[in-house]
Amino acid sequence: MLIIGSHVGFTKDKQLLGSLEEALSYGSNTFMFYTGAPQNTRRYDIDSNLTSLALEKMKSEGIDINKVIVHAPYIINLANDDESKYDFSINFLKGEVKRCEELNIKYMVLHPGSHVGLGIEKGIENIIYGLNLVLEESHDVTILLETMAGKGSEVGSNFEEIKKIIDGVTKKDLIGVCLDTCHLNDSGYDISNFDKVLDEFDKIIGLDYIKCVHVNDSKNVLGARKDRHENIGYGTIGFDNLLKVLYNNRLEDIPKILETPYISDKSPYKEEIEMIKNKKFNKNLKEIVD
Ligand code: FE
Ligand code: FE
Ligand code: ZN
Numbered sequence: 001m002l003i004i005g006s007h008v009g010f011t012k013d014k015q016l017l018g019s020l021e022e023a024l025s026y027g028s029n030t031f032m033f034y035t036g037a038p039q040n041t042r043r044y045d046i047d048s049n050l051t052s053l054a055l056e057k058m059k060s061e062g063i064d065i066n067k068v069i070v071h072a073p074y075i076i077n078l079a080n081d082d083e084s085k086y087d088f089s090i091n092f093l094k095g096e097v098k099r100c101e102e103l104n105i106k107y108m109v110l111h112p113g114s115h116v117g118l119g120i121e122k123g124i125e126n127i128i129y130g131l132n133l134v135l136e137e138s139h140d141v142t143i144l145l146e147t148m149a150g151k152g153s154e155v156g157s158n159f160e161e162i163k164k165i166i167d168g169v170t171k172k173d174l175i176g177v178c179l180d181t182c183h184l185n186d187s188g189y190d191i192s193n194f195d196k197v198l199d200e201f202d203k204i205i206g207l208d209y210i211k212c213v214h215v216n217d218s219k220n221v222l223g224a225r226k227d228r229h230e231n232i233g234y235g236t237i238g239f240d241n242l243l244k245v246l247y248n249n250r251l252e253d254i255p256k257i258l259e260t261p262y263i264s265d266k267s268p269y270k271e272e273i274e275m276i277k278n279k280k281f282n283k284n285l286k287e288i289v290d
Contacts, residue, residue, distance in 0.1 A: 002246065003067050004276060005030035006258040006269040012044045016054035016103055024061060026269040027277070030255045032069035032109070032212075035099050041073055041092050046102040055104060067255040069144075069178075069212050070100050071109045078130035079113030079123035079155050086130070093134040100141045107211055109144045109178045112156035112165060123155045128168030135171045144178040144211050149186035149227035157187040157225070159204040166205065177205065180214035180259075181237060181245055182230070188223040191237045194244050198251075207250060215242055215256045231260045231285060232272045239281040246276055 005028035008019045023031035036043045058065055076089045093110070100108050115123025131143065145165060150157030156165070162177060169175045179201075181191055189197045201207065217235030219228040233239030246256055258272055263286055275282040 001253065002277070003030050003064075003253060003255045004028060004246070004258075004273055005032065005255065006260075006267075006273070007031075007071070008033050010035055015044075015047055015050040017050045017057065020054050020057055020061075020063070023063075026267070027273050028269070029063055030067045030069070030257070032071055032255075032257045032259075034071050034073060035096065035103075036073070038071070038073055039075060041075065041088075043095065043099065046099055048102065051103055065104050066106050068105055069107050069109055069255060069257060070096070070103070070105050072096055072111075074111055076110070077113040077116075078110075078127045079115045079153075080118060081126045081129075082116070082118065086126070090130050090133050093130070094137050097134060097138045097141045101139065106140060107142050107144055107176070109146050109212060109214075111148060112145050112154075112162070114153045115155055116153050120155060120161065123153070124161060124164050124168070127155060127165050131165070131175070132168075132170050135169065135174050138171070138174055140174075142174045142176050142211065144176045146178045146214070147180055147183050147187070149180075149183040150188075150225040151186075151227045157183070159201055163205050166209065175209075176211040177201075177209045178212040178214060179210060180216065181242060182214070182216035182218040182235075182259075183227060185218045185222055185237050186220055186224050186226050190222055191241045191245065194241065194248065198248070210251065210254055213245065213251060213254055213256050214259050215246060216259050217242060229260055231263065231268055232258065232275065233281045233283075234286070239275075243276070243279060247279075 008022040010033040019033045148154040148156045217230040219230045220226040
């Protein structure tokens with residue numbers, strides 16, 4: 001079964017219940033959210049009453065909480081141990097794991113980090129050290145390392161680097177990978193031959209580690225190392241190639257999450273999910289949402 005959703009909001013007042021309601025309004029059967037703003041680390045206490053209401057509603061709507069994803073804020077950087085921010089990042093992620101546990105969420109996506117001149121080896125070493133400290137306090141929240149575009153000094157833009165990080169993590173049952181199609185394209189993996197990409201991933205890391213896929217088109221060409229997402233079918237990857245990812249039988253039952261840009265301040269997700277379900281490109285998307 002296709003498990004499809006998008007990035008949704010998470011507000012102080014409605015929390016998981018509000019995120020769920022937004023996802024349902026798009027016709028989703030899963031979703032991903034930041035536990036606050038993606039670009040900062042201000043976070044609210046989790047309201048257990050709202051969580052219970054959301055979990056009940058998920059049951060009646062047939063949404064599996066085990067497929068719902070949290071994304072850690074992208075300013076967290078475990079690759080750089082140069083400054084006081086490193087301890088802050090580690091402590092923040094411990095808190096994020098706790099919030100996931102309170103929300104019954106099993107998977108948290110994390111950008112591995114940017115080594116900012118320390119070099120890739122040192123960056124990887126720092127990430128491993130930080131991850132092990134964070135995972136020490138996790139009972140059943142798995143951290144998913146996202147494959148990155150390779151912009152700046154980002155670590156994790158190829159499968160070999162992700163593999164090195166996984167090799168250093170002690171709790172192997174609590175580490176996984178989130179593929180991002182825009183990032184794969186921008187880092188040089190050709191989505192038009194997605195089965196070959198999966199073969200390579202399987203050889204280096206193992207397909208079992210994939211627990212989430214971010215499905216985005218890209219504004220840039222293969223290997224551009226840029227990371228600018230485009231709406232489904234409007235970028236250089238294209239609709240048919242993204243369908244092959246969405247309906248790939250080796251990734252069945254893996255949640256697919258859209259992180260495509262808003263169009264004139266309006267969410268494109270309902271229309272994009274519709275075209276994915278119909279397997280028919282909607283060339284009027286940018287006008288219809290308008
Ligand atoms: Fe991400
Ligand atoms: Fe992503
Ligand atoms: Zn991105």
